Structure formats: C-alpha cells, structure tokens
Amino acid sequence: MGPIVSLQDISLRYHSINGETPAVSHLSLSVDPGEFISIVGPSGCGKSTILSILAGQLAPSEGTMEVNGNIGYMLQKDHLLHWRNIRSNALLGLEIQKKLTPENIEYVESLLKQYGLADFKEHFPWQLSGGMRQRVALIRTLAVKPDILLLDEPFSALDYQTRLSVSDEIGSIIRQEKKTAILVTHDISEAISLADRVIVLTKRPATVKKIFPICLSITNHPPIQAREAPEFKDYFNAIWKELDVHV
Template identity: 40%
Template sequence: MAIGVLEADQVSKVYLSRHDQVNALAPISFRIQPGAFVSFVGASGCGKSTVLSLVAGLISPTAGELRLFGEPIKGPSQRISYMLQQDCLLDWRTVEQNITLGLSFRGSHGSKTAAHARYLLAELGLSHTLHQYPSQLSGGMRQRVALVRTLAVQPELLLLDEPFSALDYQNKLHLEELLVDVLHGRKMTALLVTHDLEEAIALSDTIYVMGGRPGTLRRIIEVPTEIRDASPLAARSMPTFRSLFIELWKEIESP
C-alpha cells in the first residue's frame, strides 16, 4: 500500500493542568492521500482545532501516532504550511517583505524563491500591492497576501484553520475560487477546519464529521464528483449540494 501524506493511528489528546484534565480527543484514525482536500467539521469543542495543531506538530498526542509521509510527526515540519483565520501580516513590512517572511524563517529566501512568491502574488491579482503596506489593503486583499505567504514556501501539506471566516460572503467566495485553482494546479494536499458546512462541501473531496467531548471521528463523507468538478460558486446551486448540506447538518446536530 502506498504511503499516505498523513496518517493518524489511534491518536488521542488530553490537556493537563495543575488542577484538572480535559479529554479533548478520543482515539481517532484516518489516512489522507496525496492531492486530497479534506475538511473537518463539527460542533465547537469537538477537537477539530486540536487535530490541526497535532498535525502541525505544535502539540504532541497523548497516545497514538501521527505520520507525515510515513515518518512520525515530532514537531513542526517544513513540508507543512499553516494558514490561520487572522492574516497575521506584519504592518511594518511591505507586502513583498510579508510574502517572503516564511522563506526567510526557513533559510530558503533567494532570488528564485522570491520570484516564485511574486509570481503567486500576481496570480492572485495583487502584483500592484508589492510595495504597499498591509494597512493600505482591504480585508480580502490582506487574506490573499496571507495565502501567498503560506504557499510561497511550497508546502506539500497545507493546513487551513477557518481562513476565510472573517471575510464578507463575496470575498469568501472569491478566495475559495482562487484557492481551488491554486491547489488543483499544484496538486497540493490540503486539510481544512471550518464551521461553514457550505465551504466544506464546496472545497473538499472528503469531509470528516467530528462530534462529542472528547471528540471522535463520527463519519467520513465523500463529496459527489459533480460537486468536486464544479467551481465553489457553481456547486452551491446544485441539488446534490443542498441535500448534502442537510445531511451534514443533521449529522452534526444529532446527539
């Protein structure tokens, strides 16, 4: 069997403090193949963000093992890039300096990698902002810059934690379209955590439904091919999209 990009083998997480312990994640197992776009959905507190932090190597599992390309995850990896809800742009740096920041941190900032970052900025329609500062940009533009910074390091696995939740609906749809185009063009693997069921359906190949406290993996749903092949905007008007939305809603709301 071919090695998956990401494998979780009976992974659980307990947070310990001086006076208490919180069972955040019951043992879960899953396998994500190269080029897949997987979303984790579920009610607040079901362990979605814990899964993302474990995959990113920011925290360690209490039990079980996570493997990235067959190797145990022991900490942050240069093969992974992480995009948050907040753009986290540095206001005292220009857009160009912001999009190459990750390259500098990884020691890979050179003429070729910087040129690739500028190419991505142009691909997302923001080449004219190169020498501007974040304070001069709209919220949607700032998030596009953050996406460029995330992609500039050319990760093999992209982690997305509610990346568009702070945007208005029009900007959200626009960025969804851009993200799908970029990921498909590069055959990149992505893992999204979101409360937005429409976003999960429109972007994903597979949806992992989580629930309970501690969180468990309740169900794995494959998104129909006709939805996956459509743009995020066009997919939303399909009858199969609405029926899947209702199915997901009921699954999350059920005790």
C-alpha cells in the same frame, strides 16, 4: 502511493491542576496526496486541536501519527506585518527559514503575478481589502513550498460576501498548485464546496463520527459554482443532521 497523512487511534488529554480533560479520543484518519478534506464538528469539539497535532505543536497522549511532507499553516487572521509591504510580507517565511534564494524569490514574484497581486506588491497591508490580504497570506504559506496545507478557518474573519469570494479564490489556487489541504471550518457549505471528503467529528472529545465522500455532478468548476449542484443540498442536510447542533 500511500497516504501523505495518517493518524491512527490518536488521543490527546490536557492536564491541569483541576485534573485531566480529554480533547481527542481514539481518532483515526488518513489523507491521500493531493486530496482536499474538510473537518466539521460541534463548536469546541477539538477541530483546531487536530491541526495543532498535525503541525507538531501538540504531542498526542496515545496513538501514532505519520506525516510525509512539509507543513504550511494558514490561520484565521492573515497576520501580515503592517510595516512591511506586500512583497516583503510574502517573502517573510522564506526569510525566517533562511531560504531567500534568487529561485525562491522569483517563485514568489510569479505567485504574486499569477494571483493578481503584482500591481500591489509595493502597497502595505492596510491598503488592501480583506480578501487580498488573505491571498497574500496564502502566497506567504505557498512560498516555502509545503506539501500539506493546514487551514484553520482562514475565512472566518471576513464578512459573508467577501468570505464566499475569497474561499472560492483560495480553493481554486490550492487546486491549481496541486496541494494536499486539510480545512477546519464551521461552514457546512464551505466544507462541501471545497472538499473531496468532509469529516464530521463528534462533540468533545473528538473522534470521527462519519465521513462523506463528495461527488458533485458539477465538476472542474470553482467552489462557488459547486453550490449549484443538485446534490449539494442533500450533502448539506446529511452533514447538518450528523452534527447534532442542538446538543
């Protein structure tokens, strides 16, 4: 089976009255079905731009792209509608796509139950913690049964302790659901603990600088426990060095 995502020599340039601004330059990347990759890079290098290209929101200026599956996009904020309860928020994507079939509704109900939200489905977003709201946002994304999940810093709005817990929960859910996932993050530890590979980008215009396959001796454990692996600090130091954060 071939890759589910393939970018070949992709470039993207923004045009304005002031001229042309390169955002991505000759970037090539492939992702296999069921793989979880993390993308890190210097601030402003174009990480989120790559997700926008994959989602079809931006058209590359050059290169070829192949995406063999449906896309689900999870953003930095949960964007739950405050006037809808948790159940109806989780059903929103299906409602928009006109797929509110009994089978799909039952699937959402099962996700709410499986991931600890069944007792809160009549609550409203303001009654839930930030971590629970992010779980609802993920279930809303999973409800439309995407093959590929794009995760644009989905934990960045949370405080550090909550972020650790929620990234652990959501990483475990994605593994259990056997989804292909592409995560953009500034957090090196988060990238290592969740991913099969970490992709390091150059400063803008973004291209792939180095790829780190992640192989930890602690396996089949939640991401938060992966941080205890003896190899973890070596990956962290190597990726930190490649980021050129002083630039």
